[in-house]
Amino acid sequence: MYTDKILECKDCGESFVFTAGEQEFYAQKGFDSMPSRCKKCREQRRAESHGRSKRVMYEIVCARCGKVESIPFEPSHDKAVYCNECYKAVTARQRS
Numbered sequence: 001m002y003t004d005k006i007l008e009c010k011d012c013g014e015s016f017v018f019t020a021g022e023q024e025f026y027a028q029k030g031f032d033s034m035p036s037r038c039k040k041c042r043e044q045r046r047a048e049s050h051g052r053s054k055r056v057m058y059e060i061v062c063a064r065c066g067k068v069e070s071i072p073f074e075p076s077h078d079k080a081v082y083c084n085e086c087y088k089a090v091t092a093r094q095r096s
Contacts, residue, residue: 004018009036
């Protein structure tokens with residue numbers, strides 16, 4: 001019923017095969033359109049959208065113990081910043 005189709009990736013321009021099995025899978029899932037990216041570009045796009053490839057880390061010195069650590073947000077200079085261990089200790093003490 002389905003036959004392999006050769007498609008062109010809209011990102012890299014390379015040709016890739018949309019196999020009969022993949023077409024059947026798409027039909028079963030109710031997908032209306034064919035893929036527009038090759039497997040490599042789909043995986044790269046997925047990784048970028050999940051923040052795995054371009055996350056900026058900031059190096060800090062813990063205000064409590066002096067340990068150097070990286071954090072995923074830019075620290076404010078008017079507030080104390082803690083390493084992971086000290087942050088847990090400080091927030092646990094505030095809750096009790």
